[in-house]
Amino acid sequence: MADTLLVPALKSKPKALNLSNKKLDKVPKAIGKLDCVIHLQLKNNKLKTLPFELSYLFQLQILNCGNNDFEEMPEVLEHLTMLEKLHLFNNKLKILSPKVLTNLRSLTFLNLNTNSLKTVPPEICRLVNLQFLSIDNNVLTDLPVELCALSRLEEFHAANNQLTNLPLEFGFLINLEKLHLQKNRIRELPESIGKCYKMRTLDIAANDLRIFPTELHSMPLKELFCEENPLLQHIPVHSVQEEEVLSLKEICARYVMKELKDRWSYLRRAIKHYPQIREMLAQASRCSVCGESFLNTWLECVRFVDAKSDLRLNNLNGLVPVRALLCSYKCFNSKGHDYYGVAFP
Template identity: 65%
Template structure:
């Protein structure tokens, strides 16, 4: 039956071929003769592999192999160098063949929803033109930092996985517009998420988040879904902390960073000869209260921000829900001296016993 269908297709040299719902267990080698096809639909069959002749479809731009029995991306796809969209949802895929990924650098859409992926290979970064990556309903526990090199990525969907954290380099995805991470196990979001200046939609519902990153309020969100997270609550308790004793390394680092603000400082001229020190100081933070730089002795605090007062945060609640009245946003203070000063609205984070 499949040979007859392909023979009929060959007579007209079509651009689009639809073989959905044909109960195919094996695709005939004759498919390699469809050299003019641009879009091929193979979903809702019983395929577990593609013949080597499939690689002759070098003009193919859109392929849908959804709802089949593939356990990996077929190796024949490495020859489909003009592929733009690949839909491989609802299969049994447990891994992604790096050889295939290395050759699909024109791909813009990759749909791997409803598979058995536990991780993505580092070679995912080879998909340099990828704009949409969807891996919902898999078993992902982590994401490779190499994924953050996908500079053209606009939409990332990873709802319903087992993610516990995002790569620290996530802020490099500066063209990201939609981020869907609902129903995972995230305990925090990376600090540099605030660098995703184009992010419009953020869904982090049903995770384990207690606080948002420092620059979160700078995101120009239009839609924000936060339900079912154990967010910190605004329940102030008076507390005075004794001034801590700083290490010699911390004292020296703070002194150097203060000196570097003086354009005539001897240290500013000399530090160029010490790249290791420059690298260390580049990891410093800045106090949310006094503005002074510090290295690694800091006090994690929180400030509660009324979402109604944030001009850039134009939230559209899902299902007609309410906006969160107060958003807990992380703030770093350089010392208990700043924390104990009066007039500010930073609170120490207390964890229940």
């Protein structure tokens, strides 16, 4: 019965073949004779596997296997090296095959929405040309740091999962324009996200976010969705804090970082021989008041910026809490700044 579906196609040699909504539980092996096909639709069937003969479709660029019964990525996909768009939404996927991901180097679009994925394998970084990735409606609790190697990624969807954070290296996604993370459990966005200098849409609604990263203003956002988060409120309470004693490590680090600003400093030349110290100092922060560098987070503060006038957002009104780091209580107690200490209930 299924083989008869391909009779007209075997005669006409089409570039596009639609076998959707056919109640198929298997794809006819004769599909391998249609090496002319570029676009293949197999959605809305009952498929659990794909035949090896599919590998003969060496010109295939678009494959839609959405709304079927796949529990794992069909191994035959690893042979479709010309594939650019792959739909596997609304299946029963529990794992992603590292072997398949490693070979799909031409892929630019991947839709894995509405499956049962608990993890994303590190091999996701092999999709070097990926521009669109959607993994909405799964059960992910975290994302691999290797995801941040997808430097061509422009749009990323991971809504309605169980994510509590993002990789610290998220800022390496330098071409990311749209990020949708609504309905997760994210408590904090990494500071590096401020390096996503092309991001125009950020949807972080319905999470556990209290404050935004310091470099929020560095992103050219046009839309920010942050409703249903326990964001810090602008309720000032008077407080004067006494200066605390710095650790010896902190004192030395601050001295070294100050010296490094002097191009003639001996330390500037000597530190080249101490890679571990350079790596440690690379994690330093800059005080929002005095501008000096410091090693450890001394005092986390918040500044409330206007969504319209300061961030130039098109869709949001009111004040947005943005993190600020201060190097000392001396700076915190100084006059003329609009930073507030964070008070936790």
